[in-house]
Amino acid sequence: MLELRHLRTLLALQETGSVSLAAERVFLTQSALSHQLKQLEAYYQQPLFERKTQPLRFTLAGERLLALAREVLDKVAAAEREVARIRQGEAGELRVAVECHTCFDWLMPAMDSFRQHWPAVELDIVSGFHADPVGLLLTRRADLAIVSEAEPQAGIVHQPLFAYEMVGIVARDHPLAAKKVWQAQDFAAETLIHYPVPDEMLDLWRKVLLPAGVSPLRRTSELTVAIIQLVASRRGVAALPFWAVKPYLERGYVVARQIGEQGLSSELYAALRSEDAGLAYMQDFLATVRERSFATLPGLTVLEG
Amino acid sequence: MLELRHLRTLLALQETGSVSLAAERVFLTQSALSHQLKQLEAYYQQPLFERKTQPLRFTLAGERLLALAREVLDKVAAAEREVARIRQGEAGELRVAVECHTCFDWLMPAMDSFRQHWPAVELDIVSGFHADPVGLLLTRRADLAIVSEAEPQAGIVHQPLFAYEMVGIVARDHPLAAKKVWQAQDFAAETLIHYPVPDEMLDLWRKVLLPAGVSPLRRTSELTVAIIQLVASRRGVAALPFWAVKPYLERGYVVARQIGEQGLSSELYAALRSEDAGLAYMQDFLATVRERSFATLPGLTVLEG
DNA sequence: GACAAACATGAATTAAATTCATTCAAAACA
DNA sequence: TGTTTTGAATGAATTTAATTCATGTTTGTC
Numbered sequence: 001m002l003e004l005r006h007l008r009t010l011l012a013l014q015e016t017g018s019v020s021l022a023a024e025r026v027f028l029t030q031s032a033l034s035h036q037l038k039q040l041e042a043y044y045q046q047p048l049f050e051r052k053t054q055p056l057r058f059t060l061a062g063e064r065l066l067a068l069a070r071e072v073l074d075k076v077a078a079a080e081r082e083v084a085r086i087r088q089g090e091a092g093e094l095r096v097a098v099e100c101h102t103c104f105d106w107l108m109p110a111m112d113s114f115r116q117h118w119p120a121v122e123l124d125i126v127s128g129f130h131a132d133p134v135g136l137l138l139t140r141r142a143d144l145a146i147v148s149e150a151e152p153q154a155g156i157v158h159q160p161l162f163a164y165e166m167v168g169i170v171a172r173d174h175p176l177a178a179k180k181v182w183q184a185q186d187f188a189a190e191t192l193i194h195y196p197v198p199d200e201m202l203d204l205w206r207k208v209l210l211p212a213g214v215s216p217l218r219r220t221s222e223l224t225v226a227i228i229q230l231v232a233s234r235r236g237v238a239a240l241p242f243w244a245v246k247p248y249l250e251r252g253y254v255v256a257r258q259i260g261e262q263g264l265s266s267e268l269y270a271a272l273r274s275e276d277a278g279l280a281y282m283q284d285f286l287a288t289v290r291e292r293s294f295a296t297l298p299g300l301t302v303l304e305g
Numbered sequence: 306m307l308e309l310r311h312l313r314t315l316l317a318l319q320e321t322g323s324v325s326l327a328a329e330r331v332f333l334t335q336s337a338l339s340h341q342l343k344q345l346e347a348y349y350q351q352p353l354f355e356r357k358t359q360p361l362r363f364t365l366a367g368e369r370l371l372a373l374a375r376e377v378l379d380k381v382a383a384a385e386r387e388v389a390r391i392r393q394g395e396a397g398e399l400r401v402a403v404e405c406h407t408c409f410d411w412l413m414p415a416m417d418s419f420r421q422h423w424p425a426v427e428l429d430i431v432s433g434f435h436a437d438p439v440g441l442l443l444t445r446r447a448d449l450a451i452v453s454e455a456e457p458q459a460g461i462v463h464q465p466l467f468a469y470e471m472v473g474i475v476a477r478d479h480p481l482a483a484k485k486v487w488q489a490q491d492f493a494a495e496t497l498i499h500y501p502v503p504d505e506m507l508d509l510w511r512k513v514l515l516p517a518g519v520s521p522l523r524r525t526s527e528l529t530v531a532i533i534q535l536v537a538s539r540r541g542v543a544a545l546p547f548w549a550v551k552p553y554l555e556r557g558y559v560v561a562r563q564i565g566e567q568g569l570s571s572e573l574y575a576a577l578r579s580e581d582a583g584l585a586y587m588q589d590f591l592a593t594v595r596e597r598s599f600a601t602l603p604g605l606t607v608l609e610g
Numbered sequence: 611g612a613c614a615a616a617c618a619t620g621a622a623t624t625a626a627a628t629t630c631a632t633t634c635a636a637a638a639c640a
Numbered sequence: 641t642g643t644t645t646t647g648a649a650t651g652a653a654t655t656t657a658a659t660t661c662a663t664g665t666t667t668g669t670c
Contacts, residue, residue: 002381003308005658019617032659034618039658044385046392051617052667061388068384072377076307079373080349083366087351310627325647337628339649344627356648357636 004076006040007069009033010048014066015295017055024302025294081117084280090120092281097126097133097142101195102224102244103268106297107146110289117288121281131198134271144282145271148203157277158269159286160303162293165242166203166264167256171234181258184212191236193227196220203266204239208259228253241266243297267303309381311345312374314338315353319371320600322360329607330599386422389585395425397586402431402438402447406500407529407549408573411602412451415594422593426586436503442578449587450576453508462582463574464591465608467598470547471508471569472561474554476539486563489517496541498532501525508571509544513564533558546571548602572608 012022023033041048048062058066098107107125115123126142134156136142150158170176176186187209199205209215219236221227227238228245232253239259249256258264270289276282294300317327328338346353353367363371403412412430420428431447439461441447455463475481481491492514504510514520524541526532532543533550537558544564554561563569575594581587599605 001309002385003310004306005308020615028658029660030617031619031661035659038618044388044392046388054616054668061391064384064387064391068380071380075373075376079369080307082369083349083351086366086369087349323647324649333627334629335648336630336650340628343649359637359647 002040002043004073006036007065007072009036009040010062010066010069011073013037013049013056014058019051019056027302027304078117081280081284084284088280090118092118092121092279093124093143094121094281094285095124095126095142095144097130097136097145099130099133099146099197099201100148100268101197101222102241103146105244106289106293109296110285110292113292114285114288117284118281137271137273143272143276144285147269147271148201148267150267150269150271155274156271157274158271158305159277160305161268161270161286161289162300163265163267163303164297164300166239166259166266167242167245168237168239168259169228169231169245169248169254169256170237171232172252172255174234174237176237176257177255179257181261183260184208184214187216187237188214189216191217191219193219193221193230193236193238195227196222202239203264204259207264239264242299246298269303307345307348309378311341312370312377314341314345315367315371315374316378318342318354318361319363324356324361332607332609383422386585386589389589390423393585395423397423397426397584398429398448399426399586399590400429400431400447400449402435402441402450404435404438404451404502404506405453405573406502406527407546408451410549411594411598414601415590415597418597419590419593422589423586439576442576448577448581449590452574452576453506453572455572455574455576460579461576462579463576463610464582465610466573466575466591466594467605468570468572468608469602469605471544471564471571472547472550473542473544473564474533474536474550474559474561475542476537477557477560479539479542481542481562482560484562486566488565489513489519492521492542493519494521496522496524498524498526498535498541498543500532501527507544508569509564512569544569547604551603574608 008026009022012025013019016022016025019033019037020030023030026033028036037048044061044065046061047059048065049056049058096107096111098104111123111125114121126136130136133142133145133147134151134153137145137156146161147158150160152158168176168182176182176190179186187204192204192209194202194204199210217236219230221230224240224244227240228248230236231238242256245254245256248254270286272282313331314327317330318324321327321330324338324342325335328335331338333341342353349366349370351366352364353370354361354363401412401416403409416428416430419426431441435441438447438450438452439456439458442450442461451466452463455465457463473481473487481487481495484491492509497509497514499507499509504515522541524535526535529545529549532545533553535541536543547561550559550561553559575591577587
């Protein structure tokens with residue numbers, strides 16, 4: 001018998017294009033999803049998608065169920081939001097402190113969506129770059145902070161958002177373009193172009209250069225396009241989220257390379273006061289951020305608490 | 306996490322007005338449903354209905370989820386119908402043989418609904434009263450027969466529809482009105498008014514009078530209202546489905562009494578050729594009959610295969 | 611033609627749902 | 641005002657279902 005779980009799977013399946021990735025998305029193993037799908041196809045006595053292609057292709061029946069999933073899961077989300085509002089009212093305050101430049105790329109769509117669902121919640125951004133975003137929470141000048149590490153702290157809880165890969169970018173004809181994987185040393189003779197933020201907020205610095213004691217020349221720029229432009233003009237190299245550079249890669253302005261043997265992974269958490277963790281609109285905001293981001297940005301991976 | 310199962314429960318809960326009856330409707334125990342509802346309320350951290358009233362009353366949050374259930378389950382049903390059509394085409398033939406007069410009361414609404422969902426299926430009624438409706442199936446003059454007993458027969462499968470109680474009716478000032486429960490002997494001195502069908506098709510005859518060797522005077526009439534009218538005019542007594550007489554009871558024309566210690570239960574099955582049991586439109590027709598009947602007629606109970 | 615990647619499969623395991631047996635609470639009845 | 645009946649709740653036991661683990665199979669790639 002059909003359950004919402006199956007519809008959630010179908011949606012993940014379409015968004016990721018493969019069983020394995022969909023499984024990760026819904027926090028199950030590939031095996032579990034394979035069994036689940038087998039059961040679903042047995043129930044409807046027909047295949048729902050072809051697995052041989054990449055990305056997988058849905059059959060007519062699969063498409064129909066997928067359409068159902070979209071209709072239904074939206075309605076479920078809307079109803080659950082209302083139920084949450086019935087419990088604790090609609091109003092509240094949600095001031096978001098953001099410390100990373102690229103964060104605005106995914107934050108804006110999520111905030112748009114959220115504003116429509118919770119018109120009575122005062123949504124605001126605490127702008128400027130702060131040494132200690134969590135301090136803003138404790139002094140009640142913000143209600144939610146986007147951070148890249150979940151450092152335990154009294155009165156604060158961290159909720160995982162998602163993870164993504166930081167890639168090194170360089171001009172197509174730059175010597176480094178020949179290397180598949182870059183190491184810390186490869187940066188030594190280069191000019192590193194980055195956003196004007198404290199070093200400890202740069203993932204590349206914290207996780208790669210500092211541990212290796214490598215300290216390249218530096219140059220800053222506020223805007224992602226400007227950084228890309230500088231890199232394309234052979235003014236230096238940069239490390240940016242894969243999803244941020246993907247459009248420029250496709251146009252061939254620059255090339256992207258993996259950093260370090262495992263790749264350089266960047267993680268994002270929402271930090272909030274423990275007392276606020278139960279607020280319905282808080283949880284819905286986080287759910288919205290995840291949902292919108294996974295739907296919009298390529299190459300995201302789930303991040304467990 | 307919310308599942309369709311929960312929505313199905315909420316719907317049954319509203320239709321029946323009590324946890325126990327809803328449990329029966331979804332083929333679970335009262336205990337199972339109690340646990341399920343407790344879990345659901347814990348998930349939403351608020352009560353979904355008040356149990357102290359009869360019928361139970363939904364809270365605001367409960368109402369909202371109930372509305373969701375209606376929206377969503379309709380869409381699910383529609384999608385599953387389409388998926389079934391994709392598998393085996395939309396066309397087919399469905400000739401229904403009916404042998405009971407009152408059956409038309411629930412058959413018509415179900416057929417109306419079905420016709421809209423399967424416009425390409427030729428829907429027809431094989432009218433007239435036949436000694437052997439199952440014979441019509443085997444000779445391919447009908448595709449589905451409504452019968453009151455599931456007598457095993459080669460090449461035929463019986464699918465349960467529902468059960469209901471047959472009640473004795475009599476004029477308000479008739480002496481029998483004083484008896485809470487009637488026995489076979491109570492009919493001995495009365496005139497029994499019934500539809501003009503063979504004796505073995507009368508539940509009262511088959512299950513009560515014949516076993517007790519009681520053989521009252523008889524009189525027949527084609528129409529339910531006419532039977533009620535005769536009974537109200539003290540021309541005799543009758544046995545009819547509770548749901549068929551309920552409107553007349555409420556207007557006080559006649560009174561209804563239980564027949565036998567356990568009450569006289571009547572069961573209905575759909576008989577079809579084994580080879581047709583897998584046809585999507587057949588299964589959907591049966592589902593429609595059940596769904597519409599339970600939603601329309603008071604006092605139905607589920608019937609297990 | 612070996613290798614990797616993605617999916618499938620069967621058995622074992624874990625988790626969840628359901629039942630059973632009983633208690634509790636409220637309503638109906640005498 | 642007990643007493644009985646009915647409907648719902650509860651905790652433990654059980655059953656069923658979902659999930660994982662370990663491994664096999666297929667398909668595409670170099």
